[in-house]
Amino acid sequence: MAGFADRVIAASESKDSVLVVGLDPNVDYLPNVLAPTQESGRAVAEAISQFNRLVIDAVADHAVAVKPQLAYYEVYGSDGICALEDTIRYARSKGLLVVQDAKRGDIGPTASAYAQAYLHPSSPLCGDALTVNPLLGADGVNPFVEAAMQHATGIFVLVKTSNPSAGQWQDLIAADGGTLSQRIAAYIADIARNHRGEHGYSAIGAVVGSTYPQDALALRSIMPHSILLVPGLGAQGGRADDLTGYFDAQGQGALVSSSRGITYRYCAVTPEWKHATIDQVFASIREAALTSQRALNNARHQSQRIR
Numbered sequence: 255m256a257g258f259a260d261r262v263i264a265a266s267e268s269k270d271s272v273l274v275v276g277l278d279p280n281v282d283y284l285p286n287v288l289a290p291t292q293e294s295g296r297a298v299a300e301a302i303s304q305f306n307r308l309v310i311d312a313v314a315d316h317a318v319a320v321k322p323q324l325a326y327y328e329v330y331g332s333d334g335i336c337a338l339e340d341t342i343r344y345a346r347s348k349g350l351l352v353v354q355d356a357k358r359g360d361i362g363p364t365a366s367a368y369a370q371a372y373l374h375p376s377s378p379l380c381g382d383a384l385t386v387n388p389l390l391g392a393d394g395v396n397p398f399v400e401a402a403m404q405h406a407t408g409i410f411v412l413v414k415t416s417n418p419s420a421g422q423w424q425d426l427i428a429a430d431g432g433t434l435s436q437r438i439a440a441y442i443a444d445i446a447r448n449h450r451g452e453h454g455y456s457a458i459g460a461v462v463g464s465t466y467p468q469d470a471l472a473l474r475s476i477m478p479h480s481i482l483l484v485p486g487l488g489a490q491g492g493r494a495d496d497l498t499g500y501f502d503a504q505g506q507g508a509l510v511s512s513s514r515g516i517t518y519r520y521c522a523v524t525p526e527w528k529h530a531t532i533d534q535v536f537a538s539i540r541e542a543a544l545t546s547q548r549a550l551n552n553a554r555h556q557s558q559r560i561r
């Protein structure tokens with residue numbers, strides 16, 4: 255199998271898209287027709303699986319990947335994990351890559367167990383890539399790097415997250431005079447340099463939030479061989495027009511994710527959304543994905559013009 259980065263570039267070229275749709279299911283935002291009929295964990299998990307399948311069908315032509323956020327599945331215990339496993343299988347059957355947003359990281363042996371759970375193809379929770387928290391240092395990251403290399407999966411290490419207080423630690427000045435984010439970026443770049451695929455990118459990627467475009471150019475140039483996973487588009491205020499600095503001169507090198515802005519768009523635009531039909535929900539999700547795909551492609555073309 256091709257390495258993770260080459261699969262990303264191939265999918266992006268064939269679909270002309272860099273969009274990732276986040277799957278952060280929240281049953282409070284499901285219209286009556288899709289809402290669980292009972293309060294049991296199993297009923298809720300079934301409603302989540304059904305909704306995710308609808309989202310996947312609606313976005314499959316416009317997105318490269320889906321990104322389940324694990325917290326929203328863990329909250330329902332084993333029923334939620336079953337829904338997640340069903341979602342992973344279904345997304346892959348529709349030709350979408352799966353980025354598991356779990357932000358794992360721990361001491362070495364525990365990190366190895368997490369890597370086995372999310373990056374080893376024998377695990378039902380294995381996707382194509384996993385988000386990784388680097389706070390524990392190299393011990394906590396290396397097991398994920400090794401698993402990604404061994405199994406043609408990938409990781410996205412948190413470098414500059416999209417949340418308002420991201421800078422509290424990530425902007426601290428490190429001993430070399432750069433920020434902590436830049437220091438982590440340099441560490442990732444050293445690993446990525448030695449593991450490049452056919453298109454020059456590595457399976458060792460980085461998370462850089464869309465809400466900090468002022469940091470993107472510097473981080474992009476520190477990590478020329480890492481695909482950036484760029485969350486925060488839409489609901490958190492990230493704007494496609496501001497994302498030119500995240501892409502390379504070919505308009506590649508970044509995947510941009512939006513969750514609520516696509517999956518619950520119908521709640522924002524339809525006052526009577528609780529009574530929406532399945533067809534209306536499907537059409538709204540598809541339209542939101544298409545709109546994001548086009549806006550992101552404009553940013554990619556803009557980035558090609560200015561470099």
Ligand SMILES: O=c1ccn([C@@H]2O[C@H](COP(=O)(O)O)[C@@H](O)[C@H]2O)c(=O)[nH]1
Nearest residue numbers: 323415416463485489490512513514515
């Ligand atoms: O820096 C980060 C890393 C991850 N996330 C996750 O992405 C989605 C964002 O959801 P939206 O509805 O598009 O705001 C969510 O699962 C976060 O946990 C992030 O936002 N920022």
